[in-house]
Amino acid sequence: MEVVIMLNLYFLGKTRIEYNGKSLVESFRNKTIALICLLVINRDKYLSRERILDYLWPDSTEEAAKNNLRYNLWLIKKTIGASENSEEFLFIDKEHCGVNMNYSFQCDILDIMSFKPQESNSIESLLKLKNMFMGEFLEGCYYNNCDDFNEIIIFERTRFENFRVQILKRLEELYEEEGNTEEGLNILKEILDIEPYDEDVAAKVINLYMKIGNRASGIMFYNSFRDRLAGRLGIQPSEKLRKKYEELKQSQEPNSLQKDSQEVRIQTICINEVQYFWMADVTGKLFEQKQLACEKRLNEQMLRALGHIRPEILSGIKTDSNAEIPDVQIVNAFIHLILNICKDYKLTILVTGMEDMDAVSAGVSKYLKSSRIAGLNILEN
Template sequence: MLNLNFLGKARVEYNGKSVVESFRNKTIALICLLVINNDKYLSREKILDYLWPDSSEEAAKNNLRFNLWLIKKNIGTSETDQEFLFIDKDHCGINMNYEFQCDILDIMNFKPQQDRPIESLLRLKNMFVGEFLEGCYYNNCDDFNEIIIFERTRFENFRVQILKGLEELYEKDGKTEECLNILKEILDIEQYDEEVAAKILTLYMKIGNRGSGIVFYNSFRDRLASRLGIQPSEKLRKKYEEIKQSEETNSQHGDVKCIKLQTICIKDVQYFWMADVVGKLFALKQLKCDTRLNERMLKVLGYIQPDVIPNPKSEGEAEVPAVQIVNAFIHLILSICKDYKLTIFISGGEEMDSVSDGVSKYLKSSKVDGLSIIAN
C-alpha cells in the first residue's frame, strides 16, 4: 500500500517503509505536481517548464526521465498489478486505478454540501499537520513556487470549510464545548471574522461563562485595533454589551465582585501595558478609581494615561520619575483588590515593555489577594 502525505513535511511510504530518502529534491515535487493534476495528464513539456526551466532541453529531459525512473523503482505495483504512474512518449500522470492513500486528495474530494459523519470530518481535520509542502522552495522554479503558494491558500480554505462542517454537527448534537473549541480554531485561521467571534460570544453566554466571553471580546477588539486600525461592528458591540450587562448583574449577586481585563503590550513603548491596564480600570465607573488615589497619584498616572487626567505635565515641569509612576500604579491595583477579585489577561506578553514587565513580575511574586495576572 502506498501512502502519500504533502501537508507538513512530505512523506512517502510504500508497504510501510519510507522511500523519501531514495528520492532527489525534485522527485517529491514531481509526484506532488502529478497528484494535484490527477484529473488530467501533464505534457512532458509542461513538467519541464515547471521543474527545470533553467536547464537546457536535453538536460531537463534527462532529469525528468531519471526522476520517473526513481519513482518507478521505489514505488512498486499495487495488489491488482497496477503501475503507479501512467507514462507515454508525451505525457505523464497518476494512474487513478492504482490504490493509494493521499492526504491532499482526500481533502480535495471534500464537498461542503455533502453529509458526512463527525468521524469522517475529524479524520480530515487531523490531516492538517502543517502547510502544503512545508519548508519547500525551489530555486529558479517561479511557476512551481507560485503553485505551492496557491495550494497553501486553497488547503487553508478547505480546512476552514471542514471545521465549519464540524461546528455545525457539534451544534446539532448540542456539544457546546466542542463547538466552542472548533470556532476558536477557525478564528486562529481567519483572525478577523466577526461572525465567528459573535458565535463564540453566544456560546459563552449559553454555557454561563460570561466572564470568559468578555475577556474574549476585549482580546478580539484589541486585535482589530492594533492590526487593522478598526473597531468591531455595531452588531458585535451590541452582543458584547448584552453579555457584559448580564455578567455585571450576576457579579452583583455574588459575595465577591469580579473584574476581568484583557490587555495588550507593545515592547518599544515604555509603560504601555501599565497604561492599558490603568485606562481600562478607569473606564469601569463602578470601581471609582479616581477616589482611590490622591491628587498627586492621579497626576502621575495621567502622565502615562490621559484618560486619568488630561495634560498632567505643566510646561517646564520635569519628567515624572519612573518610581512614582510604578508606586501609583501598584497602589491602584492593591486598592482595587481590597474590594474586587481582579484578573488581568495579557496578550503578547513577550512584547511587554521593560518597566511594565518588572511591575507585573513584582505583583505576581507578591501574591496579592484577589489578583491574578495571566498570559494568554
C-alpha cells in the first residue's frame, strides 16, 4: 500500500507545522519556522542565501550566519521527508533556496493568497477560507535585531487582514443573492469589527435593515455607528450616510394591524457567568408582552420548567422548590415557547453582548438560528 506524505503549514494564529499527523513545531527553532515561512511567502522565486542571512542573522558574523543557515536547512530536510513521488520540500543549491512547488502540501496563507473575489462563487469555499483566520500572521512572533524580517511580518499581517475583508465582502454578496439577510448582517458586522469606520459597509447594514422592515434596529445601529465616529475620530457621518439614515427613518414598519404581520421586538442582554441568563431574560420579557399570552402557550410542566429560571412567571402555581428540573426540560420548554409565538407573530430578539452569552443559552440560540424558524430573527445589537 502506497504511503501518502501529508504536510500542513499554518501561519495564521499560533504557528502549526504538521507532518503525517505529527506536530513538528517542538522540533524546530524559532528561526527554523521563520525560514520556512520566508520561503513559503516567496514561493514564486528562489531567495539567495545572502538575502536570507540579512533577514534572519543580520547581527551574526558571516561564518556564524552561514553555519546557522546550513544547520536549519539540514534540519528541515531531515525532518520533512520526500513526497511519494520523491520530491523534496525545499530546493537548495550553493547560492539559492526555495520551496519546491511540485511538493504536495497544504498551507493556509497560500490558500488565501489564491483567492480571487469574482471567481469565488461558493459560500462553502468562502467559509472554509474565512475559518482559516485563526489570528494574525505569525501571531506573537518578534525576532530580535531582525528589523527587515519584522517589517515583512507587519506587512503580511496588513495584507492578510485585507484578504480577510475581501473574502467577507464576497461572502456577504453571496448571502444577499441567496436572500439570507440574517447571515448577511452578521458578515457585515464582522467586517465592521475589522474596519469599524467603513461607511460603505454601514450603509449596507442600514439597507438590509430596511429590506427586512426592521427600522428600529437600523436606527439603533446608525446611532451607535455615529457615536463611534464622533467618540473615536471626532467626525460626523458623511452626507451620503446621513441621507441613507433619513431614508431609513421614513421607511415603513411592517403593517401591525394585521395579525399575521404583527411584530414583537425585545431587547436582551447576556451574562456569561450565570447559567441560563439570556434564556431567562428572553422569557421574562416575552411574558411581559401581555398580548402574547405566554402562559396559555405552555402546559403546566413547561411552565414549571421555565419557572425554574424565571420564578415570577409561576404566580398562582404551586411548586416544589426541592424538585429537580432536568436541563433538557428547560431547553425544550423555552424552544416550544419561541416556536409557538412565531406561529402568530414576527419575533425579533436583539441581543446585547452576544459574546458574553452563557454556554447553555448560546447552544439554544445557535439551534434556533440554524432551524430558520419563520418569523424569528435573533440579531446582535
